[in-house]
Amino acid sequence: MVNIKNISDDFPILAQKINGHRFVYLDSAATSMRPNFVLDRIDAFYKSSAANPHRGVYALAERATAAYEGARAAVARFVGADTDEIVFTRNASESLNIVMYCHAQYALKPGDSVVIPISEHHSNLVPWQIAAAKTGAELRYLYTDAETGLIPDSEIERKIDKTTKIVAFAHVSNVLGLRFPAEKLVARARCVGAVTVLDAAQSVPHFPVDFHGLDVDFAAFSAHKMYGPMGIGVLYGRRELLEKMPPFLFGGDMIEYVREQDTDFAAPPHRFEAGTQNAGGAVGLAAAVEYIGAIGWANIESREAALMRRLTAGLAEQKRVSVIGDADPGARRYGVVSFNIEDVHSHDAATILDSFGIAIRAGAHCAHPLLDYLGVKASCRASLGVYSTEQDIDRLLECIPQVRRKLGYGD
Numbered sequence: 001m002v003n004i005k006n007i008s009d010d011f012p013i014l015a016q017k018i019n020g021h022r023f024v025y026l027d028s029a030a031t032s033m034r035p036n037f038v039l040d041r042i043d044a045f046y047k048s049s050a051a052n053p054h055r056g057v058y059a060l061a062e063r064a065t066a067a068y069e070g071a072r073a074a075v076a077r078f079v080g081a082d083t084d085e086i087v088f089t090r091n092a093s094e095s096l097n098i099v100m101y102c103h104a105q106y107a108l109k110p111g112d113s114v115v116i117p118i119s120e121h122h123s124n125l126v127p128w129q130i131a132a133a134k135t136g137a138e139l140r141y142l143y144t145d146a147e148t149g150l151i152p153d154s155e156i157e158r159k160i161d162k163t164t165k166i167v168a169f170a171h172v173s174n175v176l177g178l179r180f181p182a183e184k185l186v187a188r189a190r191c192v193g194a195v196t197v198l199d200a201a202q203s204v205p206h207f208p209v210d211f212h213g214l215d216v217d218f219a220a221f222s223a224h225k226m227y228g229p230m231g232i233g234v235l236y237g238r239r240e241l242l243e244k245m246p247p248f249l250f251g252g253d254m255i256e257y258v259r260e261q262d263t264d265f266a267a268p269p270h271r272f273e274a275g276t277q278n279a280g281g282a283v284g285l286a287a288a289v290e291y292i293g294a295i296g297w298a299n300i301e302s303r304e305a306a307l308m309r310r311l312t313a314g315l316a317e318q319k320r321v322s323v324i325g326d327a328d329p330g331a332r333r334y335g336v337v338s339f340n341i342e343d344v345h346s347h348d349a350a351t352i353l354d355s356f357g358i359a360i361r362a363g364a365h366c367a368h369p370l371l372d373y374l375g376v377k378a379s380c381r382a383s384l385g386v387y388s389t390e391q392d393i394d395r396l397l398e399c400i401p402q403v404r405r406k407l408g409y410g411d
């Protein structure tokens with residue numbers, strides 16, 4: 001199931017040539033690739049079991065229901081949650097929007113505050129702007145330290161106060177690759193009675209995450225960033241909170257009973273899953289969980305840490321390259337590093353690197369407020385997956401100097 005020596009061999013998409021070169025995929029933070037193990041499980045589901053879950057009583061429908069609910073149980077174990085606290089959504093963005101529509105807009109009032117780090121992805125930022133606009137609450141930012149890229153304790157103590165009703169934050173920043181102190185933020189939020197929302201989109205692919213252990217109230221992530229398919233994500237909600245929340249979408253199997261003029265809604269998680277669900281996606285996500293388990297966290301963490309050290313040390317040695325976030329090349333980054341090449345727009349850099357078969361991300365990475373705060377217009381971003389290799393890193397480092405040369409600079 002896993003080719004531990006050459007994990008990249010498990011990923012058929014990586015075997016192709018791009019622009020005549022070996023394909024070097026360094027954009028896993030945008031979406032990770034899928035191994036044969038996951039693709040085969042999805043294929044097998046559609047070939048053998050794909051009736052509509054929770055609808056029929058015949059054998060195939062029972063099999064589809066078992067596959068869908070089995071996937072929920074596997075995901076719950078993966079993130080340290082109870083099975084009925086796991087809601088399947090389309091992606092992390094939808095999960096965060098459900099928290100806004102079904103919890104925040106009822107919980108907030110004028111005089112309250114929502115606190116988030118300035119580094120948030122738009123998916124964990126715009127919903128809070130909308131919540132603030134709808135309710136008259138204040139949206140307040142925690143600013144990162146210019147040297148370390150992290151949030152100073154004093155910022156946490158000062159900004160999260162008795163007016164704070166929601167503290168929402170990414171576990172790992174999709175621009176800086178730095179890990180935020182979830183335990184500290186949750187402890188401070190608890191102190192003032194605020195609800196916590198963890199955006200785990202960039203942490204679940206890189207290290208074990210335990211939602212009960214962290215004591216967060218809500219959490220969100222997407223399958224497609226952790227070797228699963230696109231179109232399925234997860235909302236975790238503490239049971240007592242999910243039970244109090246009204247549904248977001250209506251219809252299909254999210255009901256208990258419908259009368260002519262009113263409806264009793266199903267209990268969570270089904271209350272939040274209107275209409276036919278992405279059962280093939282859920283099966284693919286469960287397969288991705290199994291695949292990660294087969295490689296093992298110790299293996300994943302040590303491989304990725306070594307590759308990231310190689311990458312950040314290599315970037316630090318490059319002339320005219322500056323890394324964003326923590327200036328210390330030894331800082332621990334989780335799968336992501338952003339950088340700029342002097343005088344070069346990141347889109348030009350990414351286009352030139354693509355001509356060498358290297359895929360990196362360029363632009364603002366859905367984090368305009370962070371880039372504005374840092375005074376950076378855009379950046380290049382390289383990000384790793386379990387299939388990334390030393391050769392991938394070395395190829396990127398070898399091609400970066402070519403970028404300025406191609407644009408006519410001397411060095």
Ligand SMILES: Cc1ncc(COP(=O)(O)O)c(C=O)c1O
Pocket residue numbers: 029030091092093094121123124170172173174199201202222233
């Ligand atoms: C930190 C973070 N949160 C949320 C998202 C949104 O994920 P999705 O596009 O799958 O909804 C992303 C995607 O890049 C992300 O990096």
